[in-house]
Amino acid sequence: MRVVVPECCEDLKRERGQCLFNKEELTNILDGGPEITEKRRSIEKVLMNTPELFDDVSPDYLSHEDRYSNELRKATQLMTTLEKNGFTYNDAVTTGTGLWLLMDGNPLSLHISMFLNTIKGQSSPQQLQKWLPLAEKFKIIGTYAQTELGHGTFVRGLETTATYDSTTKEFVLHSPTITATKWWPGALGKTSNHAVVMAQLYLGGKCYGPHIFMVQLRDLETHRTLPGIVVGEIGPRLGLNSNDNGFLQFNHHRIPLTNMFMKHSQVTEDGKYVKPLHSKLSYGTMVQTRVGIVYHASRELSRALIIAIRYSAVRHQSEMVPGEPEPQILDYQTQQYKLLPHLASFFALRFSARALLEVFITTSAGLGSGKMNMLPELHALSSGLKAVATNDTVNGIDICRLACGGHGYLSSSNLPRIYTTIAAGITYEGENTVMFLQVARYLIKSFRASSQGQTLPFSVSYLRVQPPSSHAPLMSDRGLVDALGAGVRWMVGEAERRLQQLVDSGHSPHAAWNACSVHLVQCAEAHTRYYICEQFVDAVNKLGETVSSGVHEVLRQLCRLYILHRVIQTAGILLRCGAVDGKALTSIEEEECHLLATLRIQAVSIVDAIDIKDVFLKSTLGAWDGNVYQRIYEEAQKSPLNKSDVTQGYYQYLRPLMKANL
Amino acid sequence: MRVVVPECCEDLKRERGQCLFNKEELTNILDGGPEITEKRRSIEKVLMNTPELFDDVSPDYLSHEDRYSNELRKATQLMTTLEKNGFTYNDAVTTGTGLWLLMDGNPLSLHISMFLNTIKGQSSPQQLQKWLPLAEKFKIIGTYAQTELGHGTFVRGLETTATYDSTTKEFVLHSPTITATKWWPGALGKTSNHAVVMAQLYLGGKCYGPHIFMVQLRDLETHRTLPGIVVGEIGPRLGLNSNDNGFLQFNHHRIPLTNMFMKHSQVTEDGKYVKPLHSKLSYGTMVQTRVGIVYHASRELSRALIIAIRYSAVRHQSEMVPGEPEPQILDYQTQQYKLLPHLASFFALRFSARALLEVFITTSAGLGSGKMNMLPELHALSSGLKAVATNDTVNGIDICRLACGGHGYLSSSNLPRIYTTIAAGITYEGENTVMFLQVARYLIKSFRASSQGQTLPFSVSYLRVQPPSSHAPLMSDRGLVDALGAGVRWMVGEAERRLQQLVDSGHSPHAAWNACSVHLVQCAEAHTRYYICEQFVDAVNKLGETVSSGVHEVLRQLCRLYILHRVIQTAGILLRCGAVDGKALTSIEEEECHLLATLRIQAVSIVDAIDIKDVFLKSTLGAWDGNVYQRIYEEAQKSPLNKSDVTQGYYQYLRPLMKANL
Known part of the structure; x- marks a missing residue:
């Protein structure tokens, strides 16, 4: 394709002229x-x-x-x-x-990701040898079919059954109810001829819980659906309308014994169950998947930020001083307040995801030598991070759209599509509220262990009843992060107290848990955000030794903004536990306002450094040259409704209405 | 159409059996x-x-x-x-x-609303006589063209010109730049043959500001665009894709003098300008339009709530107590917390919009006798209410969608469309941040007037420096609303102090205003929410005298939930100004949790009382009978991709990939 490097407009030229750091260096850090x-x-x-x-x-x-x-x-x-x-x-x-x-x-993304990964991670050596080359060379096309009409995140509730028939050495796959219909898997409707199917394993009348099976769905030559299988597309969605999310029903459909994935659990020919060695092995994949989602979500947020910030530097509107020219909307404090904290959030998510992945990789290396004990903690952190990241990026993308006013509602801005695509992330791969409740369980467990004098793992060590007296001044980054930690500690303590109080007054532990769950979710969210703040501060401190001062200064400011913003959001809690007072909050609010004005100057250069080219940004509002209005106008000319001056609708419907005698 | 009243499922039957109030009575109140x-x-x-x-x-x-x-x-x-x-x-x-x-x-809604309303409200008697019958009988089809590519809410910045040529007694309409292109008006692209066009009026080289003109765009027989006019559709959008939002450019296009709307301002044949009698007359229309938006937004929120709450009573998921059947997800406190405050918000918005409209109607009746002084106040209230209502309903609809998990992402749930349609409301008819800043200006002005001993209008009387000592106990509805009022008073005082401090330290008033604008927006939002709380309490108290105790109890609980929720959201401010303390907040939080559990029991009956029939709800998840899974499944079968087992895409693209030697 013709790559044109266009001359950028005066506004963006001036913005870029204000850059005080080495963009390429920041690009490298982000990559x-x-x-x-x-x-x-x-x-x-x-x-x-x-x-x-x-x-x-x-x-x-x-x-x-x-x-x-x-x-x-x-x-x-x-x-x-x-x-x-x-x-x-x-x-x-x-x-x-x-x-x-x-x-x-x-329509091929599930094949490349979940289908291939399952083959790689769950196959016996024989299975790997058979399936991997076929899948890698697209001789078979697959997807991953877990979710059903009736069950999502709660995997144990799945209803599809795989019953072993030892006389024929086959599994009989069956969908006993309408809610057992597999529902949602991408590429299942029309594209895939195979699927990894999760089903309840039944051996000799006993259920062994969900296991996964390789199932051929369609003929490899004709692509016709095989007998015993009903498959189709589930219809339109908020977004992601081209990846043929599908449904799948089995009517006593038989597959060979050898089609159960047998790397971990196994079933023998005579129908005996062989347990996996480690029950926690699946945590590893989940940690990686969820960190992957954090990367994906933050990348999409960064696209929205590039679009909204460049547009805000090009758009002139209203009067700040009567009679003077209309300012760039990025000059309005309200606009800076909408966008810049999300810019900081993008960096925070990127750095904390990277930090978590590094811990995970180090830990994984030690798995062989029995160091499994960190996996539950990493699982909790990655679950929380998945939830915070998807919440915050979806919200941030929406704010970016709104910050572009009416034009953000235009498809050609690309903000609607970025939003509708990423909005699904709150639900898939573990619904966020469920994720937070899992984190909360870990927090309460840790808090109680700590009360009993046990040592806590690294990410929750700040929850111990006797905190180390922090020597950092309150207004330092470290001091504010400590204040946030004190807030979480107070919240978790309060949740534990309420739980105990309910149990003491006769509630079952389960009823008490439910009656405190709103509060528990808030604890989990606050804990995860504390973790993110910590990682952001650490990353910036560490980078301080290696990067140029210009880049370090920008990172320091973004990190500071992230923390200040978080403290203000948590003001109620921090006041209640005495971690800050009203005077400190006033000065934090004023500092945030100053910081917005400081960061505004380099905002365009910072998003430039994210380095996403126009052809991938796909936005009339966000292009490098800032030639916004011309692009919007030209894009609109492509509407099929503009192919002719008068549409068929006029002759068919409007003219009859005009001629009618009403 | 065949109207089937289906048997409802067991879950919903049981929910409805728990109803303790007269549904029809609540329906009447809402209507x-x-x-x-x-x-x-x-x-x-x-x-x-x-x-x-x-x-x-x-x-x-x-x-x-x-x-x-x-x-x-x-x-x-x-x-x-x-x-x-x-x-x-x-x-x-x-x-x-x-x-x-x-x-x-x-594609006809702008004709029926803005086009007809402008003809009715802005025409001289002769114009009315000429245009109204034509428009009412659809002999001409029109729209309202104000927004341009370069300007939205800031109307004074519009660039389209209407220059009077006294030699021919015509106005020359012109789009001098690409940003002057009219952009966004619904039905402008293909449907309308006329438009009310807002343009800068020029007489003898002098600009008299924006005025409105009736402009024919297309031939009434052929529907072809007239010479001197370029018109087309602007391309796809996040939602509202069928109302042909359009663009419009004028190339020195001439219209007769008599096509300027002349009810208020007038231009004589020799080009003299006649000023309107009252400059505040346009406030009235804006108040009505904005209250209309509040109704519209709250109605859409109510649809989303019906869908999400019914679905939450039908959906069973996960385990609350190990080994027991999966509970209805509405039993989870986290689910109640997502949905019920928005249910309360629907009632709050409905009641406060109605109260405002009633004050407006009373005031309007007195307009003739010179009672114009309330208009600025009503304008501020309606602007704030428009902004809060659109923010909260869009957010609430999104929460409803997410509360339905993956299935909320399905188009057949109708939640995506309700969201994408209503999301535009944050921007149109006055962008919300701009709305809030106008409210803030009114607040600061009132606060300063009060400091100088002036009496304040009703809606801001609580801002006076010496508040009346409230005798309501803190925990009563009135006491909590008073606490919220104290919070707003403190915020406005703080904003005023910061403004003054910046001016004292050498900033211009305009720079100071911008430097405080984040805080000012928060003041405006808090003020509007205080107003909503007040109106909700008043409405429920007044109804107490006329309605049955069952209905009154439900309304009282919803009102209470709304207030408690608001107090918790504002905790930071209320603590800082001393209106509440930590102990009170803890008990408010606990009361909210109890109230969620209480309201949960009648939640389905409450949304039933909103009385929206299935054919208008258009949702597989929200139908009266709760037959959710069957409906989702049947709706999916209608996908055109399911018309044949194998799609063309297989033969064209997938098969070649499978056969390729990669």
Whole structure:
């Protein structure tokens, strides 16, 4: 494709002229190192040289069928292009680029992610040898079918059964109720000819809980659905309309014994169950998946921020001083307050996800030598981080859209699609409220252990009843993070007290838990946010030794803004537990206002450093050159309704109404 | 259409069996009286007997052009049906029914609302006589074109010019820049042949500010665009994709002098400007329009609540007590906490909008006798209410969607469409941040006036420096509302202090205003919410004398929940100003938890009383009978992708990928 580096408009030129730091250095930090930046750019170059990936219209103009077809076309093209150039789809996902080309869901993404990962992670050696080459070379196309009409995050409630028949050495897959229908898996409706299916394993009449099975769904030549299987697409959704989310029902459908994934649990030919060695092994995958979601969500937030911040520097509106020219809307404090805390949040999520992943990798290396004890903690942290990250990014993207006024509501801004796509993240891979309640369980357990004198793992050590006297002054970063920690400690203590009080007054522990769950969710959220603040401060401190002072100053300011903002949000709690007083809050509020004005000056340069090219940003409002109005106008001309001056609707409906004698 | 009253499922039957109040009585209260309920139902009956209004598919399945055509078909059908049965479209709007049939925007709604209203409110007697019959009988179809590519809420910045040429007695309409392009008006793209156009009036080289003009855009026979005019559709949007939002450019386009609306300002044949008698006259329309938005937004919130609360009573998930059956998710405190405060918010918005409208009507009656002094206050209240209502309903609808888990993301739940439609309300008819800043200006002015000993108008009288010593105990409704009032007083005082401090330290008043604007927005929001709380308490108290005790009890509980929730949200401020202490907050939190459990029992009955029929709810999750899974499943079968087992995409793209040698 023709790559035009356009001259940027005067407003953005001036903004960029104010940059006080080395953008490339910040880009490298965000990517995770110069070599990763380089690799990302080389993938981008390959994709940008593939015109077929860019020659399409807005999915909003197409019918449901055409939309699916068009994205399938690009998805297959993308796979071929990556393969031919020695890249994997995973490369394209990690750098975001792959996802951004498939605008409204990728019918092959479940194949590449969950299907391949399950084969790699859950197969016996024989299974791996058989399935992996087929899947890697797209000889079979698959998805991951877990969620049912009746059950989502609560996996134990799944109803699909896999009953072993030792006479034929087969499993009989069955959907006993309508709610047992598999529902939601991407690519299940029309694309996949195989699925990894989660079902309740039954051996000799006894249920052994959910296990996973490889099931062929469609004929490999004709693509027709096999007998005993009903499969289809589930209809339109808020977003992700091109990845044919599907449904699946089994009518006593038989598959060979060897199609149960047997790396961990096993079933013998005569129907005996062999237990897995470690029950906590699945935690590892979940930690990685959830950290992956945090990366994905923060990347989408960063796209929205680039769009909204560049637009805010180009858009002039209203009067600040009567009679003077209309200012850039980024000059309004209210606009800075909408956008800049989310910019800080993007950095905070990026750094804390990275920190968590590093701990996980270090821990995993030690798994062989029995160091499993950190997994529950990492699981709690990653669950909390998944929930906070998806909440905050969805909210942040929405704010970015609203900060662009009416034009943010235009599809050509790309903000609607970024929102509708990422909005699903609050629910999938563990619904956020459920995630927080799991974190809360870990917190209460830790708090009680600590009360009994036990030593706490690193992420909850601040919960101990006798906190170390912090010597950091309140107004320092560390001092404020300590204050936030004191807030969480107070909240968890209060939750524990209420739980105990309810139990003492005759409630069952389960009823007490439910009666405190609103408060418990708040504890979990506060704990996770404390963790994020800590990681952000640590990361910036550590970077201080290696980066130039310009970059360090920007990171320091963003980190400071994140913490100040969090303290203000938590004011009620912090006042109640005495961690701050009203005077401190007033000065924190005033400092935040100053910091907004300071960061505003370099805001455009900071989002530039996120380094997402126009062709991947896909936004009329956010393009590098800031030529906003011309782009909006030109994009609108492509509407099929503008192909002719008078539409058929006029002749069919409007003219008869005008001529009617009402 | 066949009206089936289905048997409801066991869960909902049990919920309904728990009802302790007279549903019909609550319905009447919400409608505004039994006679309004009756009228609403008679309109509904007429519509439900018009099968053409219901015989369509999901707009999501259609291409952009077909989507527009199909909604235009229904819009013209709707108008004809209403006319023939002696109803106006306004009747159908006030009751919600009309909007709900046009699922993704109505290409005739601007004609019926803004176009007709402008003709009625801004025409000279001659103009009225000429235009009104034409518009009422659909001989001309119009829209209201104010917003431009470059300017929205800041009307003074509009760039379109209307320059009077006294030699020909014509106005020359012109779009001098690309940003002067009219952008966004609904129905402008393809439907309208006329528009009310707002343009800067120029007489003898002098600008007289924005005025409105009647402009014909298209030929009445051929529907072709007239010379000198460029008009088209602006392309897809987050929602409202069927109301052909359009753009419009003028190239020195001439219209007769008599096409300027001349009820208030006038231009004589020789180009002299005649000023309007009252400059505040336009406030009245804005108050009405904004109260209308509050009604509209709260109605949409109520649809989302019906859907989410019924679904939460039908959906069973997870374990509260190990080994026991999965509970209804409405039994989880976290679920109650998500939904019930928004249910209370629906009632709060409904009552406060009604109260404001009543004050407005009373005031308007006195306008002739010079009682204009209340208009600025009503304008401030309606602006604040518009902003709070749209913020809270959009947020509430989103929470309702998320509370339905994955299935809330399905279009067939109707939650996505309710969200995408109503999300626009935050921006249109006055962007919310701008609204709040106008309210803040009124607050600061009032606060300063009060400091100088002046008497304050009713809605801000609580801001006076010496508050009346409230005798209500803190924990009573009145006591808590007083505490909230004290919080607002403190915030406004603090804002005023900071403003003054900045001015004293050398900032210009404008710079100081901007530097405090985040805080000022918070003041305005808090003030408006205080007003809503007050009106809710008053309404419930007044109703206490006339309604049955069952209904009164439910209203009292909803009102209490609303106030408790607000106090908790404002905890930081209330602690800082000493209006509450930590102990009080703890007991308020505990009371809220109890109240959630109490209200939960009648939640389904309360949403039943909102009385929205399935055909208008249009939700697989929210239908009266609670037959959720069957409906989701059946709706999915309608997807065009399910018409054939194997799609074209397989042959075109997937098969080649499978056969490729990668």
